[in-house]
Amino acid sequence: xxxxxxxxxxxxxxxxxxxxxxxxxxxxxxxxxQHYNLDDMDYGDLAAKVKLIAIDEMRHAEMFAxxxxxxxxxxTSDLDxxxxxxxxxxxxxxxxxxxxxxTIDAYNQFLLVCRENGDSISMKLFETITDEEQAxxxxxxxxxxxxxxxxxxxxxxxxxxxxxxxxPSKGFVTGAGEGxxx
Numbered sequence: 001x002x003x004x005x006x007x008x009x010x011x012x013x014x015x016x017x018x019x020x021x022x023x024x025x026x027x028x029x030x031x032x033x034q035h036y037n038l039d040d041m042d043y044g045d046l047a048a049k050v051k052l053i054a055i056d057e058m059r060h061a062e063m064f065a066x067x068x069x070x071x072x073x074x075x076t077s078d079l080d081x082x083x084x085x086x087x088x089x090x091x092x093x094x095x096x097x098x099x100x101x102x103t104i105d106a107y108n109q110f111l112l113v114c115r116e117n118g119d120s121i122s123m124k125l126f127e128t129i130t131d132e133e134q135a136x137x138x139x140x141x142x143x144x145x146x147x148x149x150x151x152x153x154x155x156x157x158x159x160x161x162x163x164x165x166x167x168p169s170k171g172f173v174t175g176a177g178e179g180x181x182x
Contacts, residue, residue, distance in 0.1 A: 009117035009118060009119075010071055010072070010117070010119075011073075012113055012117050013071060013113065013114055013117050013119045013122050014068055014071050014072075014073035016110040016113045016114065016122075017064050017067055017068045017071070017073070017110075017122060018064075018068060018073065018075065018076045019080070019106075019110070020060075020064050020106070020107060020110055020126070020129075021061050021064040021065060021068065021075055021076050022076050022078050022079060022080040023080045023103055023106065024057050024058075024060045024061035024064060025061055025076075025077070025078070025079050025080070026079040026080040026081045026083070027054070027057040027099065027103070028054050028057045028058055028061065029079060029083045030081075030083050030084065030096075030099070031050050031051070031053055031054035031057065031096070032051070032054045033083050033084075033085055034047075034050050034087065034092050034096070035047050035048075035050045035051040035054060035163075037086070037087070037092075038050060038089075038092070038163075039163045041089060042159050042160055043089075043155070043158050043159060043161070044158075044160070044161040044162045044163035044164070045158050045161035045162070045163075046143065046158055047163040048162070048163045048164065048165045049139065050096075051163075051165055052165055053136050053139070056132055056136065060129050060132070063125060063129065064125070064129075067121070067122055067125055071119075071122075089147075089155075090147060093140050093141075093143045093144035093147060094140075094144045096136075096140040096144075097137055097140035097141040097144050100133050100134075100136045100137035100140055101137055103133050104130055104133050104134060104137060107126050107129060107130045107133065108126075108130065110126055111123050111126040111127060111130070114126060
């Protein structure tokens with residue numbers, strides 16, 4: 001009987017971890033779509049920062065997946081929502097700020113589920129990731145406020161800035177995977 005209760009508690013934690021993972025996967029796709037569009041509009045600095053936030057979300061999705069596997073679960077690959085494409089520029093940053101704010105709220109609730117089910121490790125994971133989501137919210141909200149208050153003057157300062165986020169990280173082809181150690 002005790003094992004069944006433990007398994008039930010673990011399943012509740014895996015469920016919220018998978019919900020969080022699906023939220024991260026959605027954010028990755030949404031932010032990368034915005035990154036490409038902002039770059040096409042020649043707002044390179046904004047595009048670069050949105051790309052870096054998407055990379056943060058990739059790391060979060062992987063952290064959730066690793067914890068799910070540690071608990072014996074199967075990480076989801078489903079997106080939490082449908083990507084909004086071709087968003088108007090003035091919609092992007094308020095949209096993203098709301099997305100991050102909703103994520104923070106959800107993760108605080110998921111953290112409580114972890115606490116109630118005796119999983120302090122997953123609880124700490126949510127605390128760590130929520131701190132990073134707050135930084136994302138602050139950035140998106142700040143840019144949205146600048147666009148709202150300063151409009152064209154703010155955008156004119158950003159137009160033509162580079163979208164470069166630095167040297168690419170090594171992947172399979174450029175790293176050890178191709179011709180590397182077997």
